[in-house]
Amino acid sequence: MRPGIAIAFTAFLMTSSASLVHAQEKVLNLYSARHYQTDEVLYSNFTKQTGIKINRIEADDNALFERIKNEGKNSPADVIVMVDAARIWRAEIEGFFQPVQSKILNTRIPANLRGKDDGKGPEWFGFSTRARVIVYNKETVKPADVASYEALANPVNKGKVCTRSGSHPYNLSLIGSMIERNGEKATEQWAQGMVANFARPPRGGDTDQIKGVASGECGVAIANSYYYARLLRSTKPEDIAAMKNVGFIWPNAKTTGTHFNIAGGGVAKNAPHREAAVKFLEYLASDEAQAYFADGNNEWPAVQSVKVKNPALESLGKFKMENVSIASIGKNQIAAQRILDRVGYK
CATH class of the missing domain: 3.40.190.10 (Periplasmic binding protein-like II)
Structure with a gap:
């Protein structure tokens, strides 16, 4: 093999290897309007269980809406989380979500805390209520x-x-x-x-x-x-x-x-890591995460079978x-x- 060709071939192999490593990197890009320090445990536990690293952008709802609009089809967002029914509805109307077919989510999240299902799956799911x-x-x-x-x-x-x-x-x-x-x-x-x-x-x-x-x-x-x-x-x-x-x-x-409200979210319309995004939503519906919503931020779990062990919430009654x-x-x-x-x- 001539020296020039050998160098070019080596460069090709190095570039291809780097691309492969990048492609296999487990990443989730989370755009969140939640600003609770207690959520840090949720994110770190998800990474420990799945090996998926969470890159997080936190901002208020208006800033997130503008960012997603400006990014358009090139938005790196995988999951969008909002903390109010009106905000979630607005994100759905703006076309920020995509339908998700998940037996886990449909089984665990009550129908009144999910988006409308036209046969392709709901576009958003509520994970806690207040x-x-x-x-x-x-x-x-x-x-x-x-x-x-x-x-x-x-x-x-x-x-x-x-x-x-x-x-x-x-x-x-x-x-x-x-x-x-x-x-x-x-x-x-x-x-x-x-x-x-x-x-x-x-x-x-x-x-x-x-x-x-x-x-x-x-x-x-x-x-x-x-x-x-x-x-x-x-x-x-x-x-x-x-x-x-x-x-x-x-x-x-x-x-x-x-009157009650929800915190919830869905998979972003152009999510580059869709599989990781669905895994994250399913994790938020797990007993562990649901219990943490109650204990960590004093919210009621969306999953009705999860028992609240927060004395302050229990004291409020039904x-x-x-x-x-x-x-x-x-x-x-x-x-x-x-x-x-x-x-x-x-």
């Missing part, structure tokens, strides 16, 4: 006066109500479900009543609302259940003292049921879930935002 609950100051508010979302807009609660921004996805989803249940006119009247009853302009996160109730700045507030459970589990003296002043209610328990579809909540987002704008619910 409820939008009411907390109140035990000294200044009677539980009977704040037993439902609708009751918060009653004159008896004037100057007592605190919430985060109405335009936050958690509240948009709640309002979207109210539109579905009560209609736009009644929901707008409710929103007007809420604005009239504010103790202060909407600000901060859900933890801020609960602490505002504890301090007496607020009489009543709306928050996601896992924030409440997180404070219940806190060992900080100031949190322990504060929570003694805070009462808890499952809203609409005797009527339509409490609740009646509202019967409103994820798709309905999603499609009502525009109407919800218009209502907020009209009544000045910032």
Whole structure:
């Protein structure tokens, strides 16, 4: 073999070997709107069990949406995870997911926590749930006066109500479900009543609302259940003292049921590592991962057979879930935002 040919052949072999190693590398590219440090254990356990390395991009939902749109067909995303029904619905409408046929997922994840199946498999799956609950100051508010979302807009609660921004996805989803249940006119009247009853302009996160109730700045507030459970589990003296002043209610328990939300995701439309992506979703539905959602971030498992061993969650008891579809909540987002704008619910 002539020297030039030998060199070229050697270079070819080296390039081919490098390409082969790259092709065989076990990788999963995860785009996630979850920002919980406790999820690190989930990711590391998946890698230990499968040998698949997770490359993670974390950002809020709007930033992820823009990134995926800009990347287009060349997006390296394998799995997209969102933490709100409205966001998941939006991702589905934007065409970010692909259908998945998985016996494991279809068996373990309840039908009401999966996307619509047109015969090719659902495009998304919910892996944990959280409820939008009411907390109140035990000294200044009677539980009977704040037993439902609708009751918060009653004159008896004037100057007592605190919430985060109405335009936050958690509240948009709640309002979207109210539109579905009560209609736009009644929901707008409710929103007007809420604005009239504010103790202060909407600000901060859900933890801020609960602490505002504890301090007496607020009489009543709306928050996601896992924030409440997180404070219940806190060992900080100031949190322990504060929570003694805070009462808890499952809203609409005797009527339509409490609004709940989900964290979930699906396989990205152009996933370069589809097999790894499906494995990851199936892992999130495993007993181990489901139990960790409950213990690590105080969320309820989507898989009903998994037993919760979180004392804070167990202390909240059982609740009646509202019967409103994820798709309905999603499609009502525009109407919800218009209502907020009209009544000045910032």
